[in-house]
Amino acid sequence: MNVDLRFPLGLLFVVFGGLLTLFGLFTDRAAYERSLFINVNLWWGLVMLLFGGLMFLAAWKEAQNKKDAGKR
Amino acid sequence: MKRCTRESKIGLGDSNTCAKREPASQSLLPPLRNFAPTMHSSNELQWIDYLIILIYFVFVLGIGFVLKRFVKTSADFLLSGRSIPAWIAGLAFLSANLGAQEVIGMAASGAKYGIATSHFYWLGAIPAMVFVGIFMMPFYYGSKAKSVPDYLSLRYDEKTRAFNAFSFAGMTMMSSGISMYAMALLLQTIHIFDTPFRALGLPNSWVFHVSIITSAVIVLGYIYLGGLTSAIYNEVIQFFLIVAGFFPLVCLGLKNVGGWTGLTQKLPPAYTHAWHGMDNPQHNLLGVDWFGLVMGLGFVLSFGYWCTDFLVIQRAMAANSMAAARRVPLIASVPKMLFPFLVILPGLIALALTNPVNQNATLPDQPNQSPPALENQSAQQGMIPPQTNPETGQIVKDASGKVVLDYNMVIPNMLLHYFPSGMLGLGLTALLASFMSGMAGNVTAFNTVWTYDIFKAYIRRDATDANLLVVGQLATFFGVALSVGVAYFVAAFNNIMDVLQLVFAFVNAPLFATFLLGMFWKRATGHGAFFGLISGTFAAAVHHGLTISAGSTPGVKGAWIATVHTYPSQMAQNFWTAIYAWTVCFVVTIVISLLTKPRREEDLKGLVYSLTERATETGGRWFLRPVPVGIGVLLLTLILNLIFR
Numbered sequence: 001m002n003v004d005l006r007f008p009l010g011l012l013f014v015v016f017g018g019l020l021t022l023f024g025l026f027t028d029r030a031a032y033e034r035s036l037f038i039n040v041n042l043w044w045g046l047v048m049l050l051f052g053g054l055m056f057l058a059a060w061k062e063a064q065n066k067k068d069a070g071k072r
Numbered sequence: 073m074k075r076c077t078r079e080s081k082i083g084l085g086d087s088n089t090c091a092k093r094e095p096a097s098q099s100l101l102p103p104l105r106n107f108a109p110t111m112h113s114s115n116e117l118q119w120i121d122y123l124i125i126l127i128y129f130v131f132v133l134g135i136g137f138v139l140k141r142f143v144k145t146s147a148d149f150l151l152s153g154r155s156i157p158a159w160i161a162g163l164a165f166l167s168a169n170l171g172a173q174e175v176i177g178m179a180a181s182g183a184k185y186g187i188a189t190s191h192f193y194w195l196g197a198i199p200a201m202v203f204v205g206i207f208m209m210p211f212y213y214g215s216k217a218k219s220v221p222d223y224l225s226l227r228y229d230e231k232t233r234a235f236n237a238f239s240f241a242g243m244t245m246m247s248s249g250i251s252m253y254a255m256a257l258l259l260q261t262i263h264i265f266d267t268p269f270r271a272l273g274l275p276n277s278w279v280f281h282v283s284i285i286t287s288a289v290i291v292l293g294y295i296y297l298g299g300l301t302s303a304i305y306n307e308v309i310q311f312f313l314i315v316a317g318f319f320p321l322v323c324l325g326l327k328n329v330g331g332w333t334g335l336t337q338k339l340p341p342a343y344t345h346a347w348h349g350m351d352n353p354q355h356n357l358l359g360v361d362w363f364g365l366v367m368g369l370g371f372v373l374s375f376g377y378w379c380t381d382f383l384v385i386q387r388a389m390a391a392n393s394m395a396a397a398r399r400v401p402l403i404a405s406v407p408k409m410l411f412p413f414l415v416i417l418p419g420l421i422a423l424a425l426t427n428p429v430n431q432n433a434t435l436p437d438q439p440n441q442s443p444p445a446l447e448n449q450s451a452q453q454g455m456i457p458p459q460t461n462p463e464t465g466q467i468v469k470d471a472s473g474k475v476v477l478d479y480n481m482v483i484p485n486m487l488l489h490y491f492p493s494g495m496l497g498l499g500l501t502a503l504l505a506s507f508m509s510g511m512a513g514n515v516t517a518f519n520t521v522w523t524y525d526i527f528k529a530y531i532r533r534d535a536t537d538a539n540l541l542v543v544g545q546l547a548t549f550f551g552v553a554l555s556v557g558v559a560y561f562v563a564a565f566n567n568i569m570d571v572l573q574l575v576f577a578f579v580n581a582p583l584f585a586t587f588l589l590g591m592f593w594k595r596a597t598g599h600g601a602f603f604g605l606i607s608g609t610f611a612a613a614v615h616h617g618l619t620i621s622a623g624s625t626p627g628v629k630g631a632w633i634a635t636v637h638t639y640p641s642q643m644a645q646n647f648w649t650a651i652y653a654w655t656v657c658f659v660v661t662i663v664i665s666l667l668t669k670p671r672r673e674e675d676l677k678g679l680v681y682s683l684t685e686r687a688t689e690t691g692g693r694w695f696l697r698p699v700p701v702g703i704g705v706l707l708l709t710l711i712l713n714l715i716f717r
Contacts, residue, residue: 003138005160005305012131012309013316016124016498023120023494031492035324041494044320051312 006059013052020045117264121497128313128501129286132294132306132508139298139305146540149299150520151218151390156301158396160308162403165387166411167307170314171251171510175415175503176258179486180479182419183456185357186343187716189419190412194346195370198405198709200378202702204388205401207681208379211591212389213397215678219389220382221525227590227679229598230529235605237525239579240382241518245551247383248514249558254480255507256283256559262484264500284559287504291512292552296545300390300520303512307387310505311407317495317502318414324490325421338424347717359621359641368647372654376580380587383517398698405705409712422455422482455485511555519547578616581650582608582657589661594673594680600665608657615652621645 024042032039143149156164181189217223221240225233259265260279269278294302329335336344342357349355350362358365378384378401388400459468459478468476487499523544528535535543582605589596589604620631621642630645639645676683694700 003142003305005308008131008135008138008305009309009312012128013312015127016316019120019124019127020494020498027492027494034492035490035495036327038324040320040324041492044316044495044498048316051316 004059004063006055010052010054010056010059013048014056015052017045017047017049017052021049116267117496117500118493120494121500124494124497125501125504128505129290132290132309132505133297135305135309136294136297136302139302142301143297143299143541146523146537146544147218148301149541149544150516150523151386152300152304154390155392156304156387156390156396158391158399159403160304161387161391161396161400163311163407164304164307165384165400166404166408167311167314167509168383168387168513169510170307170311170506171247171513174411174510175314175318175506176254176480176483178412178415179419179422179482182416183423183477183479183482184419186339186345186420186423187412187416188342188346188348188356188358189416190346190712190716191358191365191369193408193412194709194713195366196374197378197408198705199370200374201401201405201408202705203375204379204385205398205405206698206702208587208591209388209398209401210394210684211679211681212385213391213394214684217389218524219520220380220385221521223679224586224590224601225525225529227676228586228596228601232586232598232602232605233525233529235602236583237521237529239609241521241526243579244383244514244518244521245554245558248511248518248551248555250562251507251510251514252284252287252555252559253562255287255504256280258480258484258503259283261478261481262488264488284556287508287511288552288556291508291515292549295512295515295519295548295552299544300386300516303509303516304387304390306505306512307509310502310509313498313502313505315414317499318418320495321486321490321499322414322417322421325418325486328490329421329424335420335424339420343420343423345717346713353640353644358643359639360644360647364644364647364651368651372581372584372650373647375588376582376584376650376654380583381580382521383513386517386520395696399696399701402698402701402705409705409709418486419479419482422486425455455482455489457481457485515548515551515555518551519544522547522551578609578612578649578653581612581653585654585658585661589658589665590680592681593662593665594676594682595665595670596661597665597668597670599668600661600663603664604657604661607660608653611656612649612653615649616645619645619648 020041022045024039024045027039027041029037029039142153145153147153178189178192181192211227212220212223215223215226217226219237221233221237224236257280260276260283263276265279266276269276269282294306298305326332326335329338332344342348347362350360350365353359353361353364360368384401388397391397391400456477456479458475483503487496487503491499523540527543527547528540532539585608586601586605590601614633616630617633618631618636619639620626620629620635620637621639621644624630624642626632626635629642639648673683678684
């Protein structure tokens with residue numbers, strides 16, 4: 001197996017989610033007129049951050065397990 | 073036969089569907105020279121949007137660089153060394169097909185035909201995906217064929233392979249070019265990149281050229297570096313990006329129109345019921361009858377594409393085991409089943425917002441709407457703009473003087489309408505990702521077929537693996553360059569999908585008969601298959617040349633020989649072209665096979681159903697076995713059809 005895809009996938013979503021969350025925190029309500037006054041950047045950013053984090057964590061855990069198995 | 077002699081007077085399909093909504097669009101849209109999608113001044117992208125797009129570009133190339141060190145043989149480059157886990161191959165199987173024709177085309181069709189567009193998924197994909205996973209993958213994967221044409225050479229003969237390899241190579245390049253063209257045109261039309269171009273002193277038309285060159289360089293870069301694995305990884309990432317970009321869009325849109333109930337109230341019943349009026353082509357928006365729909369789309373076109381098109385099959389053939397390969401299409405079928413909600417609903421929502429019924433009704437979910445927002449809302453009624461002639465800037469009208477709507481603008485306009493800076497960058501990235509990975513799918517399929525089925529088979533039989541690796545890499549370069557060429561030659565159609573349907577009808581429709589007979593009838597011979605394919609493709613062309621859809625002018629839309637029959641819609645004509653092509657291929661293959669010498673049974677082991685040991689996967693949990701999963705998927709699809717009937 002090459003590279004566990006969940007690493008790059010998780011990384012990209014953490015980066016995008018983090019960017020959107022931060023941008024959402026620092027933008028005012030007027031910016032969200034289009035999105036029915038819902039701060040989609042903040043909320044969806046958090047969802048993406050969570051998804052990316054979980055992907056990354058799952059891949060990292062599996063890599064650790066493999067390493068441990070290799071030691072034994 | 074009788075079915076095809078029916079004359080239609082008031083066809084509802086294609087160009088005529090827009091006529092129904094035309095009064096609304098005409099009164100609401102001033103004849104602007106250059107239609108701006110929204111009246112919002114903030115059509116401009118902010119730094120965050122550019123940053124997100126830029127990160128994505130860097131990222132996809134980065135994947136290519138990381139995977140480069142795993143590419144040592146031609147099989148690594150072109151077949152991913154058969155090392156991809158089922159879930160990754162499964163999502164790539166879905167994503168490879170998720171190019172321009174899906175994301176833009178399906179939303180366009182959603183606005184044009186309503187929820188009946190979901191037939192392209194529930195009827196036109198799921199059954200075929202289940203079939204290929206359960207019944208056909210054992211032969212594709214088990215025969216150790218490198219490609220679909222390679223399977224044909226093992227099962228039949230060289231001429232059948234050659235025919236398929238050359239026609240497939242041509243078709244993928246066409247699709248790839250269309251995909252590029254569509255993206256570049258779209259980016260130019262939505263005017264969001266105008267500011268940086270103006271700052272550089274370049275006219276708006278340069279957006280088109282720069283889009284083509286940029287996408288070509290990036291796709292070339294990551295495939296050249298990491299081969300098929302790189303394409304597959306990026307396809308999976310693109311799948312998640314599409315979901316991440318479109319799910320919030322659909323949620324906001326649905327909230328805006330009052331949910332599904334709101335949609336059903338705002339739109340005529342034909343738009344929210346998939347099986348509405350399928351008894352008669354005059355009664356439904358697709359302009360087809362149920363038989364044409366089920367046979368043409370549900371059987372011939374769908375099985376022809378999902379079961380024989382190397383673009384998707386290649387992803388399954390890259391799986392790391394037979395069990396995984398069989399699971400690939402089944403894994404793909406689950407998100408496929410739900411995708412109409414992501415890609416078709418935006419079309420319906422855009423339509424509900426343009427519909428005159430909605431015009432005076434205040435939108436219920438926006439209690440604190442400020443006056444500028446309301447003003448904006450009324451300007452936004454034109455969510456589906458009219459088509460304009462790119463040279464004159466005039467609004468395009470059909471033969472009867474009706475304004476032709478540019479349905480392909482649904483998705484970009486929805487993104488601009490609902491997404492603020494930040495999410496807009498993500499939405500555009502999702503769109504760009506889908507365009508690029510659709511192109512990458514074509515390029516990887518092309519370079520494999522070129523290398524193994526054309527170069528190795530006919531140009532240099534004694535080529536070493538090192539030669540083949542270089543040829544594969546060069547073919548990638550060549551393929552991308554060819555796509556760029558095609559992109560500049562693509563003629564403008566109202567709906568990209570119609571063009572692709574036409575291509576499928578000529579090339580893919582007869583193909584499934586060849587594979588069906590090849591895999592399940594040991595008596596089928598190479599001569600039978602070859603002449604069956606030729607006559608099937610010929611039948612498709614002749615049928616297309618003799619028929620036309622209502623309201624079209626003879627030429628590229630049909631009847632270039634003579635007008636023998638007029639179909640109520642272009643879609644009906646495409647479905648029937650496919651049905652004729654398939655039937656002719658099926659019959660001719662059988663007749664010629666019976667007249668020619670059969671192959672020895674020993675040579676067909678592993679290639680034909682009756683001479684192959686059954687894959688026994690009785691052990692293990694049910695959700696890892698193909699048959700129960702396949703039945704489950706079909707049942708769920710049936711339920712969805714019942715809900716949205």
